[in-house]
Amino acid sequence: MASADAPDLKGPLWDFALRFYALPGVAPACLDLQDRFDLDVPLMIAALYARIQGRIVDQAAIATLAASTAGWRDQAIRPLRPIRRNMKVSPWMAAHSAIPAWREGVKALELRAEQIQLAFLGHVVDGLRPDGRSADEASLRATLVLVMQHFADPGVEPPEPAMTLITKAAASAT
Numbered sequence: 001m002a003s004a005d006a007p008d009l010k011g012p013l014w015d016f017a018l019r020f021y022a023l024p025g026v027a028p029a030c031l032d033l034q035d036r037f038d039l040d041v042p043l044m045i046a047a048l049y050a051r052i053q054g055r056i057v058d059q060a061a062i063a064t065l066a067a068s069t070a071g072w073r074d075q076a077i078r079p080l081r082p083i084r085r086n087m088k089v090s091p092w093m094a095a096h097s098a099i100p101a102w103r104e105g106v107k108a109l110e111l112r113a114e115q116i117q118l119a120f121l122g123h124v125v126d127g128l129r130p131d132g133r134s135a136d137e138a139s140l141r142a143t144l145v146l147v148m149q150h151f152a153d154p155g156v157e158p159p160e161p162a163m164t165l166i167t168k169a170a171a172s173a174t
Helices: 012-022 026-037 041-052 059-089 099-127 137-151 160-172
Strands: none
Touching: 012 026, 012 041, 012 099, 026 041, 026 137, 026 160, 041 059, 041 099, 041 137, 041 160, 059 099, 059 137, 137 160
16 A cells, blocks of 8 residues: 555545546546636545545545645646646647657656545545535536535536536546
């Protein structure tokens, strides 16, 4: 078992994340929510996984998950994202043949940083209280709503198609 100092980078949460994210439409829906609401996608995946594992996922659990990796997210993941994106759209960057391979390297670093975040989140998920109930689409949707409320401005309604797609995908990725 990995400790908080040496997280298991290929644990069950990572396996769930790979299955979930590979489902049709999930990646674009997650990226849309990330861009529009500043949603922390690894945290969302961890919260859905926690619910699937029969853990209580309430506002306090979401806050605990968010606080546990806020520094990593802000100092490692978020700085990489605009670098990668700018390389894709910058005419100067597109004009140089070495840039696409370098961009893929930055993309791999960003993915590795998210993998590390998921490993630490998995450790937190293990510590959430169990509730003894199995997850269904309604409880997964409620979890997703709590995550969205944590990140979106008050009163902002998340897009229904993305909410439904992500809920169904999480239920089928178990």
